[in-house]
Structures are given as structure tokens and as C-alpha cells.
Amino acid sequence: MSGTLKTLINGGLKIYLRPLHCTRVVRSKNEAQHGAVTDNGGYTQQLLDDPYWEDLPSPPDVRPMYTETRGDTAPRSPHSEGKRLSRKDSASFLKPEVSLSRLQATDSIISIVFGLKRLAWAHVDRTLTVRDWQQHEWVHLVRGKQHADLYLEDVCSAVSQFPAADIYILEKSSLSSQNASMFPVTLHLRIVEAMLYALLNPGYIAEQAPHRVFSMGRTIVGKHFDIMVGGAKTSGVDLVQRLVEEATTTERPRIQFTEDLIFQYKHRLHPRGQNRNEEMCDALLQAIAFYELTGKPDT
Template sequence: MYRNMKTLIHSGGRILFCPLYCTRGVSSSGASQDGSHGAIPDEEEMCPPHTAPGPQLPQAPYWEEPHPPPNVRRRNPTPSPGLSDPKQGGRRDGTGFIKPEVSTGRLKAADSIVSIVFGMKRLAWAHMDRTMTVRDWRQHEWSPLLKGKSHPDLYLEEVSSALSLLPPTDLYIVEKSSLSSQNASMFPVTLHLRVVEALVYALLNPGYMVERQHRVFSMARSIVGKHFDIMVGGAKTSGVELVQRLVEEAETLQQSRIHLLPELLLQYKHKLHPRGQNRNEELCDALLQAIAFYELLRKHQT
């Protein structure tokens, strides 16, 4: 059995370790202890004649970690900045409605956000500040060259062109679709959405390697649907009619849920149509996502 034993040179002496399947140990004097796997070699066999046995450390059970020598100081691993410290804007979060997790203090400190929703035909965004005022609300139509093709260069050019139109902000909130990868017929749609999503994360996080802080966060589509109670059968339905009502209230009510700049109010109060092909679904979803973000954040604070 001594062939399976391993010898470690420590401070001029030999320490003999038994494999984990052996319940025997070796005392500090070299004498064997009782076990269940046959006879243990005598002291001469364990310590050959040409090597004098030196002082040995007491052996701890194999399921316990042996203590280091008194003169050796153990260094605790230093956590990577920005991963778990909420003061560094890391991943510890109590909100739970955006990913990756981020400290609530950083969310509250943001003066404004840009909510982004994209689909097969366009990318839309809504720029909203903490007073629930919509400062920019637009969409960008994808180029016809992008349809039915998966060329990386075309995706990079098209997504870069769309993101260059975004206003400056503190955080970006991107809709996270819940398409199933098991449905083979939806694979082209899923591929398109995931490629655009990856490019949005990469292009809007240019300083991540230095700062180690995310500026882009994902918000599940179902969270927005549940917040506005527009879920049917586990899926979020159209929010065009809801947005149309919110825009009308912003014009007529003094205490409205949202506020729009005068030029935006003039532009969109007659543009939203709940029926037809030009329903502006992404445009409406971007606004609803921005509203849900601030209302859920306020709810978490109270």
C-alpha cells in the first residue's frame, strides 16, 4: 500500500499522505493507527534507511483542510471589483427586474435611461428621465439588405447606424424576448434578435474592459406585460392602445402618468394606430418599458 502513499518534503522532514480511500493515518511518531485496508509497512519501510525521518506535522482527517505552519500567513483572495460590491455598481441587486444585476443606488443615481426595443423590421427607443418626461422617442427602419441575410458586416453597419442616433444617457434598457429555441421555424427570428442584442451590448459598452461596469441591461418582455396587465396565455400582447391612451392623458390631464415634450406630443398624438400594418409596436413597447422601469424602481424603494 505504501506505493500509493505520497511524500511531501516540508521543513526538512517527510510527511506521508494516504489516499482518500484509506482510513489509516500516521501519527507524529511514525506509528501506524488502526484501519481497515490491510497491514501498514513498518517505520523502516516508510522512511528508507538513507533518509532520516524528520519532524512531521500532525495529520488532519482527509475531509478537513490542514492548518498551515505558524510562520505562514494565509492570504484571502481579493474579489474582483465590480462583481459583488454594490458600492462598485456590481451584481448585487434587490430589484430583480433587470439583468445583469446592479446596485439600486446606481439605478437611483441615473438621471435618464434609453429604453430600446427591436424586431425584424426596426429598432425603436424612448429617452425618459426620472421625472417621467419623454425627451426623445423614435425608431429606425432596418435596411432591406439585412432581411434574410446573416452577414456580420451588414449587421454591424446597420446596428451601428441605428445606435448612433441615440441620445446620451446614463443607462440603456433593452427588451429581452422570450422566444423558445426549441421551435425550429422561429430560428431565423431568434438568430436575428440575438445577433442584434449582442451588438447592442458590445457597441453601447465601449469602456467595459476598463470600468468593469455595465451600461446596458436587459428587461424581460413578460415583466413589462405583467406590470401593465396585458398578458394573455403567458405572452405579452400589443400595447399600442395603452400607449395611445397614455399620450392622450399627457395632453389633457394635469397629473398624467407620463409627460411628453410639446414637439413629441404634436408628432405622436395622431400617429399611433391600434389597427393596420403600421402599428408601431416597437415604438410603443419602448415607451412602456421605460415607464415600467421607473415605476418598478420606485416601488422597490418604498
């Protein structure tokens, strides 16, 4: 019926059409001959008699590409494992979903924290030994030039300094998207986060490789170290200073450093003015929390 919205079910994929002369669309000429199509003047029959319809291939079966969820169609990623992991087997503190067994098999990770002025990272292995711990100052972004090419240049400059690692853990900020005054900050963090996901996942599309980049909530780290105040994670600088000091004074420290780097790190963590190395400290705490939440590291 002209002007009436009808639904065509094509192998499970719902397509909404506005047909001109018929109540629904047919899959083949035989279907029309059995009364599947009605019109007001035989125009549909004229179309079916056209040679074009004889050579028209059957619609593809799209059912394997879609799964029904609450009446809606949702695409199934080629990277998915076919079924959701149970809560016992999944690392619920990370997004996207990943199995604990895969995380426990990693040799090293790079923990990444970024803000408005800089990006910091900590390269930590399964023995909780810090192999690298640095920060990169934004060159273009602190000047208020939020152009896509400048974001790419700054983020690529930071990524080029990363050592090789099995997976990358990004801090997920807890800023509310409903706070209009914080929108520029939230936008900046999301842009950097998206670029890191793309740059550090080179085989995700080309080779359909599993994710190597995961996000970890800032509050998860805060709760793990009990440094939460009023639902927000507070500064971890003092805690990290204590952990670095214990690395040289206790027999079984919570975190270890190579001998050639311990003096450098102790010197850098003595804050002067507003330079408290917040991002560096947060990156280290995030790495420690990751290993302690995935299971006791091998020693």
C-alpha cells in the same frame, strides 16, 4: 502511473493531466526529495537534477481569481462588487444584477426594443418626460443577408442616433430556444442584443466600468400593465395611445411629453394598415415600467 488520469491542485485551480512516469507532479525539488514522486526508473530524479528546474519560478497563486461553487471553479469578474446583493437592494427584474440605489440615481434612460424589421427607442428622464422617441428601420437585415458586417453596419447606424443617457434597457424576448421553427428569429434577436451590449458598454473592458446596459423581460412589462394573455404579452399600441392622449388632457398624467413633440407623437400613433408602431409603443411602456418598478420618480 502511465496512462492514469490524475489531478493537480494548483492554488485552488483544478488541472487534469495525464502524466507519463509519475503519480503526480511536484512543485519543487525539495518536495520530490521527501518522497512525493515515484517512478519506474529514476527518470523523474534526472529531470529534477537538470539546471532548468533551479531557475523555474514557483507556480502563481491563482486562488484570488477563483471562487469555489459546488465543487467547480468560476472566474470572478473584475466588475463584481465582491458580494451578491440582497433581494431588497437588487433590481431583480433586470439582468445583469444591479443595485436599486444606482438605478434610482440615474437622470435618464434609453429604453430599446428591436425586432425583425426595426429598432425603436424612447429617451425618458426621471420626471417621466419623453425627450426623444424614434425608430430605425433595418436596411440590410430585412433582406435576409445575415452577415456579421451587415449586422454591425445596421446596428451602428441605429446607435449613432441615440442621445446621451445614463443607462440603456433592452427588451428580452420570451421566445423559447427549444422551438426549432423560431430559431432564425431567436438568433437574430440574440445577435442584435449582443452587439448593443458591446457598442453601448465602451468602458466595460478598457476601464473596468460597471454595466450600462441591462435586459428586461418582455413579460415583466406585460404583467406590470396587465396586458398578458395566455402567458404572453399582447400589443401595447392601444394603451400607449391612451397614455399619450391623457398627457394633454389630465392634470397628472402617467407620462409627459415636451410641447414641441406631443403633436408629432399623436400623429404617428394613428396606425395605418400593418404599421402599428409596435416597437415604439413597447419601448415607451418598458421605460415607464422601469421607473415605476425602481421607485416613484422625483417630481
